[in-house]
Amino acid sequence: MRLSHRSVPRALFVAVLGCLxxxxxxxxxxxxxxxxxxxxxxxxxxxxxxxxTDAGRFQREHPDDPLGYLLEGEALWWNIWCTSAxxxxxxxxxxxxxxxxxxxxxxxxxxxxxxxALAQMRRGDSAEVHFYAGMADAFAARLYAxxxxxxxxxxxxxxxxxxxxxxxxxxxxxxxxxxxxxxxxYYVDTLSSFARMLRFFMGIPGGSKQEGVRQLERAISxxxxxxxxxxxxxxxxxxxxxxxxxxxxxxxxxxxxxxPGNPLFQLMLGDLHAKxxxxxxxxxxxxxxxxxxxxxxxxxxxxxxxxxxxxxxLGSEAPHKQ
Numbered sequence: 001m002r003l004s005h006r007s008v009p010r011a012l013f014v015a016v017l018g019c020l021x022x023x024x025x026x027x028x029x030x031x032x033x034x035x036x037x038x039x040x041x042x043x044x045x046x047x048x049x050x051x052x053t054d055a056g057r058f059q060r061e062h063p064d065d066p067l068g069y070l071l072e073g074e075a076l077w078w079n080i081w082c083t084s085a086x087x088x089x090x091x092x093x094x095x096x097x098x099x100x101x102x103x104x105x106x107x108x109x110x111x112x113x114x115x116x117a118l119a120q121m122r123r124g125d126s127a128e129v130h131f132y133a134g135m136a137d138a139f140a141a142r143l144y145a146x147x148x149x150x151x152x153x154x155x156x157x158x159x160x161x162x163x164x165x166x167x168x169x170x171x172x173x174x175x176x177x178x179x180x181x182x183x184x185x186y187y188v189d190t191l192s193s194f195a196r197m198l199r200f201f202m203g204i205p206g207g208s209k210q211e212g213v214r215q216l217e218r219a220i221s222x223x224x225x226x227x228x229x230x231x232x233x234x235x236x237x238x239x240x241x242x243x244x245x246x247x248x249x250x251x252x253x254x255x256x257x258x259x260p261g262n263p264l265f266q267l268m269l270g271d272l273h274a275k276x277x278x279x280x281x282x283x284x285x286x287x288x289x290x291x292x293x294x295x296x297x298x299x300x301x302x303x304x305x306x307x308x309x310x311x312x313x314l315g316s317e318a319p320h321k322q
Contacts, residue, residue: 134163186212
């Protein structure tokens, strides 16, 4: 039995934990290295091939560090999101993906990151290594769920939740861990009655949407690594599930302003302006998305299709690529 896009466990376990640098808290003096920051900026700027190349170099230079594998996985994820997206219900979103052989490399990256985190745990317990383990599980869970492999997604999502809880147990002020827990709590509370029954029989812990929003907002205000990705997913969730379009736009706007070359952000902005009745602004963003350069041919074609569909839904001429 297939669940609707609003209740599928993909939403519960998509938990895009784009926490792309070694964990710190605002009380800590440690900050991400310039190398890591540059890779993260390339990901959000949609320079995904360059980001993946740089992440591979990081892996070779730091073979025992889970971070390089997570960085590459995050770069791959946004291309997966792009090529899997469709336009429905006035929103471009990744809702389903077939099981493709090319996805195996992504799963291997998540597995390697988890394995390296466990190896670090054996040398010494810390919030950071549990944080990495949680990220690795969440990375696997989101693709399993997008492919409709709901039981595998549930197992990985629950194990990831346990890792994040352990990280907070060790370091209660770790606001970045609240990002993963916030998404978990939010999505669990959006499940349909059927999915809630499935959750009960699978032993999946419950959650609270209000607590999830609070945790995402804490990641935005107090996190070091997760404010950007927390803003993106808070905006997506407020759009998908709560129809709070103005609040979603407020969350997303600073990210899109910082990374104007990301066509996915332009599509997201266009969808929100369309829901708010700002037709002219929506069309500007759709046209910007269609005009931006994208290296991957399949992703570029999908973005153009999404922009055309969105503009047509407004009764306007489809945007043309510049």
